[in-house]
Amino acid sequence: MRRTAYTVIGIVILAVMLFPVYWMVNASLQPSGNTLTAGFLPLHPTFTGYKRALDEQGGNLVTSMIIAAGTVVLSLAIATPCAYALSQFRSRWVSIGLLAILISQMIPGIVIANALYTAYERIGLLNSIPGLIVANCSSGIPFAILILRSFMMSLPPSLVEAARVDGAGLFRAFVAIVLPISKNSLITAGLFSFLFSWSDFLFALTLTTKGGVRPVTLGIYQYLGTQVQNWNAVMATAVLSAIPAIVLLVVAQKYIAAGAIGGAVK
């Protein structure tokens, strides 16, 4: 009886916390207009908001997708060997490396944006997808190292040693043994890198100066910039941009808390 009461209270808490998310979906299904006259339920849902969102922001969604995928590949390629080294090699450099990662978390994105803007301006990476991928790795790499390392700490050294006795080099043992066994943590790290990059707004805002490359977060910001003309299109774009987060939560539920905790050890 008491346990049921707890469940009811839990559902109420969740309903309050997720109300804005519900409201985003509700508002996205309303007819177009610059006022928000939506009732509590979308009794007459229309998809005109989504049609407009896809027309105006479809390309930006694709841009965001490419940038996020690129960030995942580059972040994991760089972070995975390093995470392995920090978990298995015995050296005083390990604690120095970890300290560097801790300190990196204190550096505001605007500092990175300032420096990258001047550098990109010189080497022609402003308004480019590779430029944004590299910038987004600043959130992907440290996080991926921490998550992967916390998993790899639990790998018994005997696992790799067995392969080494067979004559495999360190690198081959890493690829053949460590990578396959770390699949779950690689997925977790990859999903988070994707999400960080997908959510990025600061680099999109500062490292693009003209319309060519425009991630969807910037598209939403520009919708909000002027007087909002069509709330349903804005909210439909918001819903579409929220899909990766929702998919992540459903598909990788158990990894997310682990990721949040692993990342907090930062």
Place this chain on the structure above:
Amino acid sequence: MVALTRTTVAGRERVRGRRRRGEDLTKLLFVLPAAVAMVALFGYPVVKNLLMSLQDYTLKTFFTGAAPWVGLQNYSTVVHDKLFADAMLNTALFTVGSIAFQFVIGLGLALFFRNRFPLGGLLRSLLLLPWLLPLIVSSATWRSILEQDSGILNRTLMGLHIVDDPVPWLNSPSVALIAVIGVNIWIGIPFNVTLLYSGLSEIPDELYEAGQLDGATGWRAFVHITWPNLRSVAGVVLMLGVVYTIKVLDIILGLTGGGPANATQTLATQSYEKSFVDFKFGQGAALSNILIAISFVFAIFYLRSTRRAVDE
């Protein structure tokens, strides 16, 4: 393994010696790409910002390449700016207000979810959604909820006769900061719940069982058992909160853009405006260095309290 049993002991030693030297190189290669990336993405920007803050680095610099050294002039300009004191105060209010409420609400929810009940685990993981949404999506959603004339919050408050006139949540200098802090609290609660919940899970049940025999239940159990055992995790959560909150930019830009009448300007938004709106990169860099310096003071506490967690 079969191949190795056939080699002699001496041969094995030779192979091992050669391998060790090659191996040091291989080990270096494991770390090298990450080291280069960290230097390029964090080391370089910090050094570059320090240099830029001592230069007259403006839009002109991109055309002429000239960025004359001006000593500490940028710092003195930004500190004497009439907005600086406001930005400092707003940064402090934003950080303290956000963290205090995120932590207290987060701790309350974490304690609640420690009760075992049907669907508890599922509800707790769904609670993470606000933290996972892109910040600009949350900003857009809250803009629509807080909209003065037709937003659902004002319509509800007026419908319930709690207020007579619509509250200008984001349009009035006197309430905008409160509204922005409120949204940031909403975003930060899931993170606090998750970390505090995992801290609570690590407190052994036996402690509570023993406490129960001594009459420590409810509030007394919290004061004498839960809080002392949660202190180190709480320290980590609070310091992380400060380090992350003090540099928040996306939410404020999305909700108010620092307005109305600069009521929600913080050091981070000011730094952004100096660099990327006014194109005074030297001044923007000076402001962001002040931001780093403040965060560094907190980080000293932070590193002290997380050292244990890292070693673990």
